[in-house]
Amino acid sequence: xxxxxxxxxxxxxxIFGTVIIYxxxxxxxxxxxTNVLTADGAWMLIVGSFLMSFVIAxxxxxxxxxxxxxxxPVMLGFTSIDSLLVRSTGLVVAMxxxxxxxxxxxxxxxxxxxxxxxxxxxxxxGAMLGxxxxxxxxxxxxAEGDAIVRLLLGLILVFIAVMFIMGGAKNEYxxxxxxxxxxxxxxLKSAYYEESLGKxxxxxxxxxxxxxxxxxxxxxxxxxxxxxGGWAVVPVLNLVMTVPLKVSAxxxxxLLAMGNAAAIWPYIMKGALIASFAAPWMLGQxxxxxxxxxxxxxxxxxxxxxxxxxxxxxxxVKLISRGIEGFFGVDIPIL
Amino acid sequence: xxxxxxxxxNKTEERPPVSYAGIIYxxxxxxxTLAGAFVVLLGSIISFATTNNYVDPAYMLSALMDGKNVNxxxxxxxxxxxxxxxxxxxxxFTTGNGLTMLGIAxxxxxxxxxxxxxxxxxxxxxxxxxxxxxxLAGVITIxxxx
Numbered sequence: 081x082x083x084x085x086x087x088x089x090x091x092x093x094x095i096f097g098t099v100i101i102y103x104x105x106x107x108x109x110x111x112x113x114t115n116v117l118t119a120d121g122a123w124m125l126i127v128g129s130f131l132m133s134f135v136i137a138x139x140x141x142x143x144x145x146x147x148x149x150x151x152x153p154v155m156l157g158f159t160s161i162d163s164l165l166v167r168s169t170g171l172v173v174a175m176x177x178x179x180x181x182x183x184x185x186x187x188x189x190x191x192x193x194x195x196x197x198x199x200x201x202x203x204x205x206g207a208m209l210g211x212x213x214x215x216x217x218x219x220x221x222x223a224e225g226d227a228i229v230r231l232l233l234g235l236i237l238v239f240i241a242v243m244f245i246m247g248g249a250k251n252e253y254x255x256x257x258x259x260x261x262x263x264x265x266x267x268l269k270s271a272y273y274e275e276s277l278g279k280x281x282x283x284x285x286x287x288x289x290x291x292x293x294x295x296x297x298x299x300x301x302x303x304x305x306x307x308x309g310g311w312a313v314v315p316v317l318n319l320v321m322t323v324p325l326k327v328s329a330x331x332x333x334x335l336l337a338m339g340n341a342a343a344i345w346p347y348i349m350k351g352a353l354i355a356s357f358a359a360p361w362m363l364g365q366x367x368x369x370x371x372x373x374x375x376x377x378x379x380x381x382x383x384x385x386x387x388x389x390x391x392x393x394x395x396x397v398k399l400i401s402r403g404i405e406g407f408f409g410v411d412i413p414i415l
Numbered sequence: 416x417x418x419x420x421x422x423x424x425n426k427t428e429e430r431p432p433v434s435y436a437g438i439i440y441x442x443x444x445x446x447x448t449l450a451g452a453f454v455v456l457l458g459s460i461i462s463f464a465t466t467n468n469y470v471d472p473a474y475m476l477s478a479l480m481d482g483k484n485v486n487x488x489x490x491x492x493x494x495x496x497x498x499x500x501x502x503x504x505x506x507x508f509t510t511g512n513g514l515t516m517l518g519i520a521x522x523x524x525x526x527x528x529x530x531x532x533x534x535x536x537x538x539x540x541x542x543x544x545x546x547x548x549x550x551l552a553g554v555i556t557i558x559x560x561x
Contacts, residue, residue: 090449101456108464116477123463125476160482172519179448179522182529186433186441193437193533194545200552208559218484271431280431337444338552341526342559348520351498352485355516356462356472359455362519366452 084371091370098363102127126360133364137177138372139388146308146336147365148174150391153237153307156230157398163226164218165354167306168347171211171340172358174308177369178337190330192270195285195323199331200338202292203309206299207343214304215350223406231403233305237396240311244389254322256286263288272327285321294320303343308336436540436549440533447525451518458515469507470495502560527556 085092105126111119133147140147152170156163185191217225269284285291294316302309310332317328347353405411462472470492478488489498504520507513534549 094449094452097453097456101460104460105463108460110464110466111473112471114473114477116481117473119473122473122476125480126459126463159480161479162482162484164485165479176448176522179444179525183441183445186437189431189433189437191437191441193434193440193537194542197530197533197545197549197552201548201555204552204555204559208555222484273430334441338526338530338556341523342556344523345559348516348523349499349501350485351489351500351503353516353519354475354479354488355458355504355512355519356475357479358519359459359515362455362522363452366448366522 088370091367094363095367098130098367102130126356129357130360130364133173133361134368135364136173137365137368140177140310140372146174146310146333147177148302148306148308148340149240149311150388151361152305153233153392153395153399156233157395157402163229164214164347164352165357167214167229167304168344168353169358169361170306171303171308171344171347172353172362173365174302174306174310175337175340175344176362176365177372178308178310178333178340180366180369181372182334182337185330185334188330189272190326191334192268192272192323192327192331194270195268195317195321195327196331196334196338198266198268198285198288199292199295199313199317199335202296203299203302203313203335203339204342206296206301207303207339208299208346210300210303210305211343211346213300214306215346215352218352227403227406229305229403230399231407233307234396234399234403236301236305236307237392237399241389241392241396243311243315244392252325253281253283254318254324256284256322259284259286260289270327272324274326281324283322283324283327285317285323287320287322291316291321299339299343302336302339308340310336434540436533436536436542439536440529443529443532444525447529448522451520451522451525454518454521455515456518458511458513458518460511462511462515465511467510469503469510469513472512475512524560527553527560530556 106123109119109123111122113119117125136147136150140150148170151173152166155161155166182191186193263286266288268288269282271280271282274281298309298312298316301307313332313335314328317323317331318325323331344353462468474492475488478491485498489495502520504513504516508517530549530553534546534553537549538546
């Protein structure tokens with residue numbers, strides 16, 4: 081950690097600045113108490129959000145998912161914050177660790193810029209549509225729309241958890257048996273140097289058309305639920321398009337950052353992103369994202385993945401019960 | 416074929432070159448995001464330590480924790496009265512929460528110049544198809560902003 085801070089001076093400056101500013105915010109606060117929050121409570125909310133965001137960034141990198149997959153369901157399941165505001169902040173959580181890790185991944189030659197741009201078009205369009213539908217639904221359906229969102233998100237979480245339990249996408253060097261005509265024309269081939277094998281790995285993406293269609297769906301889901309989509313991008317690249325796992329994982333972060341950047345503008349322009357609340361979540365993701373991209377490969381990811389599965393299943397139960405409560409007006413006694 | 420097999424026959428070959436279009440893309444986003452993070456820090460301290468705010472942050476956070484929706488929050492905000500429409504923070508960047516929002520927006524916006532710079536270098540590398548795909552992605556991102 082100390083060597084990392086020396087190696088990346090901008091990281092140490094950001095961590096130092098964050099600590100100083102947060103202490104100063106507590107000491108010099110001009111905020112007034114309200115019926116809901118005291119001035120100290122508001123400061124603790126900011127600092128607590130920053131720390132949670134930092135932890136989520138690390139867990140998300142280790143678990144191989146975007147931070148939005150943790151943030152959005154937990155906030156929707158266990159707090160009374162409006163679902164549209166949770167989902168817009170969820171996009172901040174989903175995208176900023178991906179944004180800062182784009183630099184290191186590109187420099188290492190792991191993320192494939194041509195694959196990223198090809199997949200970016202459907203994912204950006206899907207994410208924008210998802211965000212617009214979310215905003216329209218919040219305007220027109222109110223509490224009923226909220227209940228539907230919670231219910232659907234709960235079901236998606238069960239699906240993600242099952243995907244993790246089954247092992248998910250783990251095909252380090254997928255073999256392709258054929259190449260379709262469109263993929264051949266697109267010529268999405270490249271190579272990267274695999275440190276562990278000490279040699280170059282050559283690959284070519286196939287099934288680019290079904291892959292593109294799946295990215296449209298991933299983008300829509302990410303933009304609508306504020307989930308990001310890290311849980312789905314790697315399997316699509318790796319299993320459907322036969323891109324090596326390492327390149328899939330690195331390209332996934334870059335790709336999601338691009339898709340979520342497009343999805344978040346409609347929320348910003350409608351005032352559905354509250355700056356004071358989103359800021360600590362952004363800072364936690366930036367700092368956690370830089371650290372995650374450089375040093376966290378040595379930690380036991382399997383253990384974190386198991387925690388993630390339990391967390392996703394527990395949250396899904398809460399979300400589904402809250403969804404049913406809201407939609408049918410019944411009371412389900414679950415904590 | 417997988418590529419690992421083919422590769423074993425080429426052990427003497429050099430490491431594949433890293434795409435400059437990718438490097439420039441990653442670098443612009445990395446530094447843009449970091450610059451945005453520092454602006455967010457500055458905005459956060461102004462929000463808390465002064466009364467120079469577009470909307471009182473204590474009110475915003477309380478309304479948020481109280482479960483109010485977007486319309487209710489902005490409608491109840493003193494001196495604002497309605498949800499903003501568009502890039503409200505550009506005209507309010509001298510206030511604490513305006514500057515905080517500007518910092519977040521800077522981080523998000525960094526994607527757009529990065530895409531176009533990358534498209535330019537792909538074009539220079541004679542990769543005209545993917546330069547066009549990148550430019551299209553950039554145009555769609557701009558479309559999302561307006």
